[in-house]
Amino acid sequence: MKPYRVLLYYFYTPLENPEQFRDEHHLLCLQLNLLGRIIVAPEGLNGTVSGLAADCEAYMRIVASDPRFAGIDFKVEEHDTHAFQKLHVRLKEEIVNSDLPVDPRRETGKHLEPAEFRQMLDDEDVVLVDMRSNYEHAVGRFKGAVTFDMENLRELPEHIHEIEHLKNKKVITYCTGGIKCEKASAYLLQQGFKDVYQLHGGIIKYGQEEGGQDFEGKCYVFDNRIAVDVNKVNPKVISTCFRCGTETARMINCASPSCNNHVAMCEECGWEHQGTCADACKADPHLRAYDGTGYYSKKTEGYTPLQGYISRKSLALK
Template sequence: MKPYRVLLYYCYTTIENPEQFRDEHHQLCIRLNLLGRIIVAAEGLNGTVSGSPADCEEYMRVVKADPRFESLEFKVDEADEHAFQKLNVRLKSEIVNSDLPVDPLVRTGIHLEPEEFKKMKDEEDVVLIDMRSNYEHSVGKFKGAITFDMENLRELPQHLDEIRHLKNKKVITYCTGGIKCEKASAYLLEQGFENVYQLHGGIIKYGIEAGGEDFDGKCYVFDNRVAVDINQVNPVVISTCYRCGSHTDRMINCASPACNNHVTLCENCGNEHQGTCRDECKADPNLRPYDGTGYYAKETRGYSPLLGYRSQQASMSH
C-alpha cells in the first residue's frame, strides 16, 4: 500500500454559479491538503488531485454528498508521493477543450464498463478509436485501435474523413479517463455514426478493474508520473526512443524549455543527451538539469495553495 492516492474524475452536470463553486472548491482542497488540477465550468467538474488516503477519502465523501455529483465516479490510484506540486482550481468555458457543438447531457455514446469493453472489443464488427492526442497514443494504445495525428480534441472534425467508411461498424471510443469520449462519441452520433460506444472511466478504470489486457505500452497522464503501467496481463512496449529507435516506454519532456516536446527517450539517450530530444535543444541556454525522470515542475517560488487561491481571487477582480 503506497502512502498517497491519486484521484481522477469528471462529471457533466449543471453548475449554476461556477465562480462561487470554484472558490468554495479551492478552499475545500486547501483544507484537505490536496494538490492537483481542477477545472470548473457551467457544464460540470473535471479534475486530478493527489493527497493522503484519509484526505482523499474525505474529499470523495464531500463531493459525492453534493446531489449534483452523485453520479460522479472516482478512479483511485496509488502513488509514492504527491503527483503534483501545486493546486490549481480554474474556471473555464468547458471542462475539456473541444469546441464540439454537442451536449453530453443530451446524448452520448453507450457507456461500456471495463468488463463489457473487454468482452466486446475483439468482435468482428467492432472498431476501437483513440480520442487522445498524438503524443499520448505514441507511448501506449489498445491493440488494433485507430489513432489520429491530432494535438487536441478540437481537431477531431478534421479527421472525420479517416473513419467515415466505418459508419456501419460498432465504434468504441476511448481516452485516459473517459471525459473526452463524452463529447467525442456525442459528436460521432451527430455525424451519422449509429452504433457508438465509449469505454466508461477510460484506460485508467480499465486497468484498475479489468487488468488492462491488450493495452500496449503505457498510459500518458498529466501529472508528475508522466506515464503509468496499465496492462497486468499481456504487457508489451510499442514506443521507440526518439533519438536511437530502441524500444522504450520512458516518456519525458525535453529538457529544453523552449522545446518541451513530449517524447519517448531511452535511459542511455536520456543520460547521454541531457534529457533533450534533439542536438539543437542541448544548446538551449536555459537547459533544465536532467534528473532521469524527464518531468519538470513549474517553479513554485514561495507558492502555497492559499497564496494560489488569493492570486486567483485578485486576477478575477480586475
C-alpha cells in the same frame, strides 16, 4: 499499501455560479492538503489530484455528497508521494477543450463498463477509436485501434474523414479517463455514425478492473508519473526511443521549455542528451535541469498551495 492516492474524475452537470464554486472548491482542496489540476466550467468539473489516503477519502465523500455530483466516478490509484507539486483550480468555458457543438448530458455514446468492453474486443464488427493526442497514443494504445495525428480534441472534425468508412461498424471510443469520449462519441453520432460506444472510466478504470488486457504500452497521464502501467495480462512495449530508436516505455518532456516535446526516451539517452529531444534544444538558454524523470513543474517564486487562491482574490478586488 502506499500512503498516497491519485484521483482522476469528471462530471458533467450545470453549475449556475462556477466562479463561486471554483473558490469554494479551491478552499476545500487547501483544507485537505490536496495538490493537482482541477477545471471548473459551467458544464461541470474535471480533475486529477493527489493526497494522503485519508484526505482523498474525505474529498471523494464530500464531492459525492453534493447532489450536483451524484454518481460521480473516481478512478483511484495508490502512489508513494504526491503526484503533483502544485494546486491549480481554474475556471474555463469547458471541462475538456473541444469546441465541439455537442452536449453530452443530452446525447453521447453508450457507456460500456470495463467487463463489457473486454467482452466486445473479440467482436469482428467492433472498431476501437483512440480519442487522445498523438503523443499519448504513441506510448500506449489498444491493439488494432484507430489513432489520429491530432494535438487535441478540437482537431477531431479534421480527422473524421479517416473513419467515414466505419459508419456502419460498432465504434468504441476510448481515452485516459473517459471525459474526452463523452463529447467525441456525441460528435460521431452527429456525424452519422450509427452504433457508437465509449469505454466508461477510460483506460485507467479498464486496467484496474479488468487487468488492461490488449492495451499495449503505457498510459500517458498528466502528472509527474508521466506514464503508468495498465496491462497486467499481456503487456507489450510499443514505443521506441526518440533519440536512438531502441525499444523503451520511458516517456519524458523535453528539457527545453520552449520545446517541451512529449517523447519516449531510454534512460541512457536521457542522461546523455540532458533530457532533450534534439541537439538544438540543448542550446536553450532556459534549459531545465534533467533529473532522470523528464517531468518539470513550472517554477513560481515562494509558491504555496494557498498562494494561487490569495493571488486570484487579490486581482478580483482591484
